[in-house]
Amino acid sequence: MLYYLFDFLDKRFDFPGAGVFQYISFRASMAIITSLVISMVFGKRIINYLRKKQVGETVRDLGLEGQIQKQGTPTMGGLIILGAILVPTLLFAKLDNIYILLMICSTIWLGLIGFLDDYIKVFKKDKQGLKGTFKVIGQVGLGIIVGSVLYFNNNVVIKEKVRNSKEVIIDGHVFENSVDSKNLPQYSAQHKSTITTIPFIKDNEFDYASVLKFLGDNYRDWAWLIFIPMVILIITAVSNGANMTDGLDGLATGTSAIIGATLGVFAYVSGNTVFANYLNIMYIPNSGELVIYIGAFVGACVGFMWYNSYPAQVFMGDTGSLALGGIIAVFALAIRKELLIPILCGIFLVENLSVMMQVGYFKYQKSRKGIEFARANRLFKMAPLHHHYQKSGFHEAKIVTRFWIVGVMLAILTFVTLKLR
Numbered sequence: 001m002l003y004y005l006f007d008f009l010d011k012r013f014d015f016p017g018a019g020v021f022q023y024i025s026f027r028a029s030m031a032i033i034t035s036l037v038i039s040m041v042f043g044k045r046i047i048n049y050l051r052k053k054q055v056g057e058t059v060r061d062l063g064l065e066g067q068i069q070k071q072g073t074p075t076m077g078g079l080i081i082l083g084a085i086l087v088p089t090l091l092f093a094k095l096d097n098i099y100i101l102l103m104i105c106s107t108i109w110l111g112l113i114g115f116l117d118d119y120i121k122v123f124k125k126d127k128q129g130l131k132g133t134f135k136v137i138g139q140v141g142l143g144i145i146v147g148s149v150l151y152f153n154n155n156v157v158i159k160e161k162v163r164n165s166k167e168v169i170i171d172g173h174v175f176e177n178s179v180d181s182k183n184l185p186q187y188s189a190q191h192k193s194t195i196t197t198i199p200f201i202k203d204n205e206f207d208y209a210s211v212l213k214f215l216g217d218n219y220r221d222w223a224w225l226i227f228i229p230m231v232i233l234i235i236t237a238v239s240n241g242a243n244m245t246d247g248l249d250g251l252a253t254g255t256s257a258i259i260g261a262t263l264g265v266f267a268y269v270s271g272n273t274v275f276a277n278y279l280n281i282m283y284i285p286n287s288g289e290l291v292i293y294i295g296a297f298v299g300a301c302v303g304f305m306w307y308n309s310y311p312a313q314v315f316m317g318d319t320g321s322l323a324l325g326g327i328i329a330v331f332a333l334a335i336r337k338e339l340l341i342p343i344l345c346g347i348f349l350v351e352n353l354s355v356m357m358q359v360g361y362f363k364y365q366k367s368r369k370g371i372e373f374a375r376a377n378r379l380f381k382m383a384p385l386h387h388h389y390q391k392s393g394f395h396e397a398k399i400v401t402r403f404w405i406v407g408v409m410l411a412i413l414t415f416v417t418l419k420l421r
Contacts, residue, residue: 002091003027021092024268024288028295031088035296039084039303043077047307047314050074055122064382064390073312076118077304078320081253082111084300085293085327093292098155099334103293103327106142110239110326113138114318129318139239139326143232146330150231151224157190158336159283190285194223196336197281199343199417204281206339234338235329241348242325244355244384249312250305251386251400255347255407256324257301262344262411263328264294267335279418287335297327310397344414347407351384358383 003021010018020026051074085107093100117130150156198206208230209223246252269275271288301324307313316324328345332338342349358379365374381391389399 001095003094024271024291027092028264028291031092031292031295032299034088034091035084035299036303038087039080039300040306042083043080043303043307043314046080047074047077050076050314064387070312070315073315075122075315075317076115076319077308077314078111078114078118078316078318078323080307080314081300081304081316081320082107082323084303085296088296088299089293092296094289097286097289098149098153099287099290100293102146102149102334103290103330106146106326106330107323109138109142109145110323111319114320114322117318117322135322136236139236140232142326142330143235144228146235146333147224147228147231150333151194151227154192155286156192157285158193158195159190159285160193160195194220194227195282196339198339199414200421202421204418204421230338231333234333234341235326237352238329238332238341238345238348239322239325241345241352242328243318243321244351245348245386246316246321247384248386248390248396248400249310250308251403252321252324253301253305253308253316254400254404256328257298257305258404258407258411259328259344260294260298260301260331262414263331263335263337264291264298265415266337267291267294267331270335270337281418282336284335290331290334294331297331310400340414340417343410343417346410347403351386354380354385354388355383 006015006018006021009015010021055074055076086104089100089104095101113130113135117135120126121129194208195205196208197204208226209220211226212219212222215222242252242256245255267287267290269279270281270284271286271290273283276283304316304320308316325348329338329341332341332344337344361379362374365377380388382388386399386403390396
């Protein structure tokens, strides 16, 4: 909103300083500051309100150190994160940008699913919360929307780097190469494509449509059959992964902040012709605007940690954790870096896998040697993985800090994949 106001003042009245709102870096910085202020200043008021309404966490006694002390800690703090993301985005981003609209929709959608789950747990006193089936339906529904927009919307396009020539053939279509200078980045005309970035490969690109080449010359017309289910899978997996990770004070929040900062860099270089040319990656027109959104996202996570770090004064609940994972997934899909998620979101992946492995191994041992043997010989002392380390005697704060360090290492490795091909 402020972007349009200052753009009007600049063009109509040549208002001093109004032109600075044209710069993505300035608006992203303002979004970060605003989200920090909202989460830190207004966050305290929301926490006091939740405490007054007795919106407290119900903790099961699992024999973990410090667990009982968390009983009654205000939950649903994800409302702080959501507000700190949405308000700066509405203030500083271009609201006619398809990527921004998609991120706002995803934030609200997943926030509502998580809120409903927390509401049932807290106010309806149902520890199970929203049934898993309905959560998955909500995540799949968002996946269909996001996949359809990214595939069918005419504003979602890319430009691919080309060599010096008068014409270039991309996806079987001929485009004119209008740039003759060897010193300038050269890109094809913008066009729709199902190409995405893939790590450690020389050409660094993978086309979802290529899976359907066996269908004949018109195989690209059916690419949505691969692309949309892939979007659904990614959103569901990452959203649930963040939800699994939200088990220790500051763990999910700090990990998400690291991932968000990394994605912000990718969004900036993907939306800038100079950096995209230098890194030899596809240029995604208008994707640079996403830097404002992810700036607010990182600011919200860091600001929330002011109250969520050990010992936590508030928990985000599913209102925050489901949204954080889903936001990361949709953002990565928008900038075509979703195949980097297994590396960048390695913490989420391992947490998810630890639960799957624990359950699978337990069922296997139960079928072979009985339930008593299976209970006494679990693969991990407890799942998700962070609880295994708690059971092993590590302090909660140490586990969280070390997971953050691993998250930073994974973020650096993700950057390295741009050149390590």
